[in-house]
Amino acid sequence: MTSPQHDVAALRESTDTLLAALEKHADGPTGPDALLTEPSRLPGWTRGHVLAHLARNADALVNVLEGRPMYVSAEARDADIERDAPRPLAAHLDDLRDTARRLDEVLARYAGGDGDAWERTVELRNGVTDRVGAIPFRRQVEVELHHLDLGLGHGPDALPAAFTERLIAYLARRFSGNAEVPATELRTDDGRSRRTGRAAEPGGPDGLGDATGPVVVTGSATALACWLAGRTPGTGLTASTGTLPVLPPL
Template sequence: MIDPVSDLRSVREATDQLLTAAAALDNAAVAGPSRLPGWTRGHVLAHISRNADALVNVLEGRPMYVTAEARDADIERDASRGLSEQLDDVRASAARFQDTGAAPADWQRTVELRNGVTDRAARVPFRRLVEVELHHVDLGIGYELEDLPKEFTERETAFLAERWSAREDVPPTRVLAGGGEWRTGGAEGTPVTVSGSPADVLGWLSGRRDGTALECAGGPLPVLPPL
């Protein structure tokens, strides 16, 4: 069951954890490479801030971003800032998101995200949690997929499996991890079975690990589309 109020608390806790970890960096480290190709840690921090404001737009009924080009330009504009300015922005934008989420609202309403994607408003706090948790890992500062909360890993695995379900460019796949089981991919053909640790499975589904640590029975490891 989706509980946006509980998810908002988790977002606050995850943001505080990220801010504490990032505060140990310096300006040179912020300018250094992240784990995302072509992005510095400054790009990641800028994206975290701008995503908070974008999700405020979503909750308040405005377009998430004016355009894809404007989104990218805002991240580029903010990526070169020093540590103090980055942290202030993450903190302030996170507070704006929390304030918006705390306002009385119909959580069952449909909202529009990027590229015409729609969802229930109730899932927006979890979508924000995904941004904070996975991009904390992307900073490459000691927080790994193995450190993610168990409940979050299970929920995000289910979310990504749902994302790739009914995709004919992904073979039918049975996913096993940590005692959980999910189905994804198309419906035609005999499913392959992918299994591994929860962190390795999530890393594969989210494009953060190549899947070499996974076991795949019944065929080759499926190649997933980019997120």
């Protein structure tokens, strides 16, 4: 099990990788700001929307760690993203650096306190709660997945291996017990496996693994992680039923 301090360091690495990639585009010969108005891999969002969301999410996590509501409201969250999306790349970069620094400073205060501080429960969006110690990895998930969403050459194979393994476990827990997801076994090429979805029950209603056991989905850790995260349709995966389960959006 990794420590929160380890996760803070891993978050810094992921953030630095994202910033370095964006800085290369800022120094490019073609107009970098035009890249931001192009569609990202997230439906309805430009690359500018993705970067604005990442900056505002960092601010939101600072709010959480300092005992304030994550967002004033869902409407305010969406409005802030729409407001910031059209900015030049240089403005996005300044914002991402500043917000990452503020979040890092708050996490450093927790690291400098007693160990119990990481165990404090905080409230996120929609009534979701978690430990303070889980916040650095949650933020790394945001940074890594949205780096993929930018579609600027950072593909699934660029995900850190340790992060990919943890992402599978994290999302398996998230879908565990979800009535929309048939009982599923996630099996990586090296033989490791995890269960997710609803519990397998004889006579299940949909024939997708409940009656005869879980659907076994097999592939590389990267392929499994990206499918669970909704970033691929399941490229490189096989299912024992012949059809991959349909996952609800994150």
